[in-house]
Amino acid sequence: MTEDYSAELKVAVEAARFAGEFLRRSFDAPKTVNAELAHDLKLQLDKDTQLLITERLRAAFPSYSVLGEEGETGQMTADAVWIVDPIDGTVNYFYGIPLFCVSIALQVKGKLVLGCVYDPMRDECYTAIAGSVARLNGLELKVSSRRRMAEAVVFIGHGRHDGSGEDGIRRFAHISAQVRKIRILGTAALTICYIAAGRFDAYIENRINLWDFAAARVILECAGGRLEFLPDGESSHTGSVIAWNGALPIHAALQLPE
Numbered sequence: 001m002t003e004d005y006s007a008e009l010k011v012a013v014e015a016a017r018f019a020g021e022f023l024r025r026s027f028d029a030p031k032t033v034n035a036e037l038a039h040d041l042k043l044q045l046d047k048d049t050q051l052l053i054t055e056r057l058r059a060a061f062p063s064y065s066v067l068g069e070e071g072e073t074g075q076m077t078a079d080a081v082w083i084v085d086p087i088d089g090t091v092n093y094f095y096g097i098p099l100f101c102v103s104i105a106l107q108v109k110g111k112l113v114l115g116c117v118y119d120p121m122r123d124e125c126y127t128a129i130a131g132s133v134a135r136l137n138g139l140e141l142k143v144s145s146r147r148r149m150a151e152a153v154v155f156i157g158h159g160r161h162d163g164s165g166e167d168g169i170r171r172f173a174h175i176s177a178q179v180r181k182i183r184i185l186g187t188a189a190l191t192i193c194y195i196a197a198g199r200f201d202a203y204i205e206n207r208i209n210l211w212d213f214a215a216a217r218v219i220l221e222c223a224g225g226r227l228e229f230l231p232d233g234e235s236s237h238t239g240s241v242i243a244w245n246g247a248l249p250i251h252a253a254l255q256l257p258e
């Protein structure tokens with residue numbers, strides 16, 4: 001039996017839309033950079049947006065904790081933990097590329113039970129409760145039925161942080177030779193939702209964090225797709241992800257020649 005998480009989903013959607021509207025209004029304004037890393041940026045807006053979301057989620061469900069890209073609120077041992085990425089696609093956002101989203105998932109006793117991903121620039125709100133259907137602005141979603149790599153549109157990232165750069169580039173070249181197009185959007189959550197909507201067919205990336213894909217995972221699985229996560233050993237929250245429409249021979253396609 002599906003648990004009824006509709007009250008939680010309603011609050012997640014309200015929080016994601018509120019935060020998304022704040023980000024859309026701030027899109028063209030100058031932005032404060034809190035930290036500049038080799039391949040990433042941390043904005044003050046990441047923090048401000050997580051705070052807005054946390055306040056709304058905690059006002060509605062005070063006993064639920066929040067694990068977010070910008071830190072934790074409450075006990076991580078709580079039965080119910082929201083998993084939040086306030087801006088998935090921070091680098092896009094900073095450079096003025098209108099591809100980013102707000103991502104909110106709920107995990108209950110270690111199991112993901114709902115997801116909401118909101119793209120404020122297109123006013124697209126993806127939602128799902130595990131065990132039910134996935135929706136985009138209320139309309140039911142299904143993954144593509146493409147079965148051949150030759151007709152697939154695929155996101156493939158390659159390792160930058162972990163010394164696997166060379167292998168990553170070989171894998172990138174190997175996949176790009178097989179598919180119709182490679183597209184790298186710069187936002188994991190939106191890309192996985194695009195697979196749920198049949199716009200993309202697969203997504204492969206290393207060194208991804210739980211908050212980057214948790215909400216989109218529920219949406220994709222409810223739309224008929226699949227996602228595999230392999231923790232990298234350093235943390236149970238970071239690892240590699242393969243997401244696909246469930247029909248492509250993605251594992252065979254990833255095998256590198258000897």
Ligand code: LIP
Nearest residue numbers: 087088089090091186187188212
């Ligand atoms: C980003 C991901 C993106 C990945 C970046 C980063 P952030 O999340 O969604 O796809 O390539 O390394 O993790 O930091 O913008 O929330």
